[in-house]
Amino acid sequence: xxxxxxxxxxxxxxxxxxxxxxxxxxxxxxxxxxxxxxxxxxxxxxxxxxxxxxxxxxxxxxxxxxxxxxxxxxxxxxxxxxxxxxxxxxxxxxxxxxxxxxxxxxxxxxxxxxxxxxxxxxxxxxxxxxxxxxxxxxxx
Numbered sequence: 001x002x003x004x005x006x007x008x009x010x011x012x013x014x015x016x017x018x019x020x021x022x023x024x025x026x027x028x029x030x031x032x033x034x035x036x037x038x039x040x041x042x043x044x045x046x047x048x049x050x051x052x053x054x055x056x057x058x059x060x061x062x063x064x065x066x067x068x069x070x071x072x073x074x075x076x077x078x079x080x081x082x083x084x085x086x087x088x089x090x091x092x093x094x095x096x097x098x099x100x101x102x103x104x105x106x107x108x109x110x111x112x113x114x115x116x117x118x119x120x121x122x123x124x125x126x127x128x129x130x131x132x133x134x135x136x137x138x139x140x
Contacts, residue, residue, distance in 0.1 A: 001122075
């Protein structure tokens with residue numbers, strides 16, 4: 001459902017939400033090792049998330065990354081849009097550029113209902129809810 005980059009970003013954000021305390025920054029290497037993700041790729045994702053304010057970054061010996069907002073304020077939709085852009089959740093199921101309610105593709109009205117349900121049930125879920133339900137599950 002999500003791009004691999006968005007999947008990694010969601011896992012990173014869940015990981016950081018579980019560690020989020022004031023002045024508690026996680027370094028790229030720590031995050032990468034904990035999630036078993038490639039370090040350069042992890043660093044790139046962290047930078048993208050920080051650029052849009054979902055994370056804050058601190059340079060220096062005790063620096064790293066931490067959530068930029070409370071975990072209850074960050075939705076999966078925010079993370080996906082930060083990584084893949086808004087078109088990732090609005091594009092046509094067939095990939096047509098002219099698909100809309102006024103000029104729909106053959107699957108538009110069927111897929112639109114599914115997309116709205118996904119948005120409601122999945123994309124609008126916040127990090128706090130996910131973190132609270134994932135206590136015993138691994139993110140790897």
